[in-house]
Amino acid sequence: MQTNQDTLLELQDVTTTFFTKQGEVRAVDGVSFSVNKGEVVGLVGESGCGKSVTSLSIMRLVPQPAGKIVAGKILFNSEDLMEKTNEEMRQLRGDRLSMILQDPMVAMNQLLTVGTQLGEPYKFHDKVSGSLRDMCIRLLEKVKVPAPESRVDDYPFQFSGGMSQRALIAMGIANSPDLLIADEPTTALDVTIAAQVLKLMKEIQKETDASIILITHDLATVAQLCTRVLVMYAGRIVETAPIKTFYKHPAHPYSMGLIRSVPVLGRPVDRLFSIEGQPPSLFAMPKGCRFAPRCNRAEKRCFKQYPPETRLEADHSVACWLYAED
Amino acid sequence: MLRPVLRLCFIGTVIFMIFFIVPVSTVSAASDDTVRVGIPYDISTVNMLEIKLGSDIPVVLLMHQSLLIPHPETGERIGALAKSFEILENGKKIKVTLYQGAKFHTGDPVTAHDVKFTYDECANPSNGNLMAGALDEIEEIEVKDDHTLIFHFWEAYAPWEELMWLGICSKKYYEKVGPEKFRSNPVGSGALRFVERRIGEHVLLEVVKGYPLYDVEGYPEETYNYKYLKVITVPDDMTRLAMLETGELDLVGRIQPHQVKRLKRNKHVTIKKSDQVPSLVGIAFLPYTDPVMMDRNLCLAARYGINRQEIVDKILLGEGYPLYMYASRAELGYDPNVAYEYDLEKAREFLKKSSYKKGTPLTFTYTSMVPNAPLIAALIQQYLQRVGFTIKLQQLEEGTAATYTRNRDKRLGHMRLYEWPGSRDPDLRLRLSSLSTSDYATVTNRPRREEYDKLILAQTREMDKAKRADLIRQIQDIMSYDAIGAILYGQNMIYGMSDRVDYTWTPKEAYFPHLQRIKILK
Amino acid sequence: MQGYILKRVLIAVFTIFAVLTVVFFVFRLGPADPVSVMLPPNATPQDAENLTKKFGLDQPLGIQYVNYLKNASQGDFGASFRFGEPALRVVFERFPATLKLGMVAFTVSVIIGLAIGIYSAVKPDSIVDRFGRVTALAGMSLPSFWVGVMLILFFGVTMRWLPIAGRGTLLHYVMPAFCLSLYPIALITRLSRSSMLDALKSDYVVMARIKGVPEFYVILLHAFKNASIPVITVIFGVLSGLMLGSTVVVEYIFSWPGIGRLVMESYFARDYPVVQVFVIFVTFVVVTLNLIVDIIYAYIDPRIRYQ
């Protein structure tokens, strides 16, 4: 993988480990991928596969003191974030680098007004020009919160779920970041609200031309927004593909499983289909391919050794023995 | 973002203000010319007219002068405000002549009117004075002129000297300022003048310049080389003694024997003792709980069965003396020859002869009033069990015990450990605790009741000292015959002082006497 | 809010009334009576009668009670049996001492407790955290009586660094305040640590960090504000305790002329008026502090305010 000028973010063999009482957990295990400027990348995978930890690693906000990024490089605008001081990171965060958390109800501080929380990205990056309150109102306007002049003084508990998520997005985009990580921004919302929020994100992306990493379980969401997909399984990226390729010719058996489990309009839904079995315990990781215990095409070597990454096309690679060139 | 910080500052300021607006004390007298005496209790009043507790007397008497005082070195009574006494009509009247020149702190002279006023007020029931009952002996006080007055007694009263210690208060001042003001800022004619009292903290007194303002015959010359005397309340024993060690206190009384060892290691602390002080401990048998307690043989079994010397040696560490009769060494009628030697065999025989049924549990009550009470009670339990008694210990709070005693409540148990400060004259004690008609008598149905009561009343009226002593001895004989309990020991008064001061206890006195006589050495 | 406060005040008045009644009867029906306690050993029955009359204890209990309530409602709580002065004055003369010592101990406990608690939540397993945990354990389990004696013997007698007892200089506050604050420090440390740990784990703290909020504000504004709600309950519990009698032992050992000692002594002397004034005062303070706590809650937490 080489760095070109369009690359905004590049992860090289990033490994994040949690040191718990029960033992070490490699939640992210040698992950490498890159995100280009203006690109919207989807990061999909089952619950617990390490999507959130990956994004927190990028933010360098892995839960302390158990978690630690033990190896790898995180290049952002060609600078290694791992080498930055805490203060430098703080200055990047909320400015060039931003993130939206999953559940707006817990991601908002219930004791502070929405306005106070909206204003923070401006305030702590010296971006206040004129009235901070006005800036917050404009921000709320941008995310289409009705009556922003009065809403700005409300507390989060006075907001509905959808409005909260909008406000949370507003916090994320306040300073027009270069990279916005959206960690399951719609999971906590009901379908119609989720659709509105996604629409909003699309618009914002167009407007700001930010790169977005969209984390989700939901392939439909990915289809709507993303140009490229990263599939994560048990701490590793198993397939990277442009969105169309991914839907038409998924290479990794896990990806295929994922796609088959998605209901598609106009096609009878194979309701019963879902990937059988459980993801492996992170404490007892299989030696070979991590998907092997659930894979219907597993071979002998799948259990012995982890498959190497194989490039199928320029922008399509997969880690599976099926495609390995011996 | 300054707001939280500002808010913190505001809260801080409020706390700070609360802290310092509430007035910080006090007349903090320079410590060099202040003598500090530590006591465990609060002085409940500085008003002579309303004294309810004996423990307030030493402080009040510093501010007031009396007609009679004990000589600081011998303990004998000498005239203070009174120049002479004349016994008239065989003791029915006593004529008092006052010294001339004595003055109150206001500058007014001390007159016979003030004496009469003080005695009348102390006898006035509404003041609740602890002397009110005793002063009932006086029928009337007649003022002859400014310096002469006559006490009229209902009948001759042998221990009349016991009534002469009241601190004389200024009538003029009292009438001028009224009872409220007098209570909080009394005026007397004593060696020290009242400055302030802070409940829970101290009473501060100031030396009166040039005191005494008149000649007193037979009283050693007094000069005071300090300016203030502070009587400080320090309830905890350990703390009080620690303060003595560091010099925060100059004088501390009532030190317990086991505390002496530590103090002696400190070369800045001087320990002194007085074995004349009547601090006595005994066991009372309470007949109303169970008639068996009136059995003379049972009583004798207890008297012979307790090794008093061992208690003195083991618990008092030698700081005391065994006692066998109901009178202190300082008291009229004390007979050093009376003794119940420790004899286990004899005790067991008496117990066998008694009507006590073996195995019947007898309750032995003690309170914290007696120093080391739990230890002593446990030891006595052992002695009595050895004789053949079955003893159950019971600890009561002092207030509860006092109330039970007054109401003759059975819950007080069969016997009780008690302490009394004694007195020099046994009269009041005999009449209160022994006269069979008295509310306080524990034994009211003595076999020789009539004879006994007659003796008690007779000694009150006997003005001849030798004859009276003889009567009291007869009373003591009957008492030692009756089943009233067992007297155990008298405890020495141990007091300590810093090497900055010197002080010597006045013999025969129970509370800190003549505190004004403290001397600063350096 | 006003209706709420009014309700609170009414409840307080009723509480005071109820507590008074209970105290009145419990005392009078108890085994000891003040006259016997107060009388000297050589008192005559006449003395006892006089004293009983003087204290107004000769009347039937019901009449005593009615008189008592009547006088109390006019602010007259009677004279202390022991000191002969108005009980109200006796109590309030001694209150400043308790208040000042309590305030010092309170400030010390809050500052140290919060500082250690917050710091050890921010840096778990650091030296401060370990030290804090040991101190908390000690503060919880060491009896203040023992600590007081040890302090006196070491700093007072052996080292001669600090005055042992009494008041006057600021140095006099050191030992009793330390002794008093040991337990509250432990309490506040433990609670603020655990609630801070919870708060720091929460999503809004992560979100604040994502926004680039500096750590100082993340900790104090975001985490601590949320963590403070349980902590404030405990802090005010400590405060009312300090002002109302958890000081008894310390006041006794250090001869501090405070209210706790006064009440203990008055109880043993059966000085009813003083104890009664104290009880009213306690109820008043507790109710007031609770009210303040409620107001603070409402101030901190908008969810309560907007109800």
Ligand SMILES: Nc1ncnc2c1ncn2[C@@H]1O[C@H](COP(=O)(O)OP(=O)(O)OP(=O)(O)O)[C@@H](O)[C@H]1O
């Ligand atoms: N604070 C932590 N301490 C220990 N292990 C953790 C911690 N946080 C996450 N992990 C581990 O890391 C793994 C990956 O967690 P992560 O939150 O990244 O999953 P995810 O892919 O985001 O799942 P979901 O879709 O449910 O959000 C988890 O399985 C968990 O075992």
Ligand code: SF4
């Ligand atoms: S490597 Fe083997 S087990 Fe793993 S996905 Fe490919 S075929 Fe299945």
Ligand SMILES: [Mg+2]
């Ligand atoms: Mg997640």
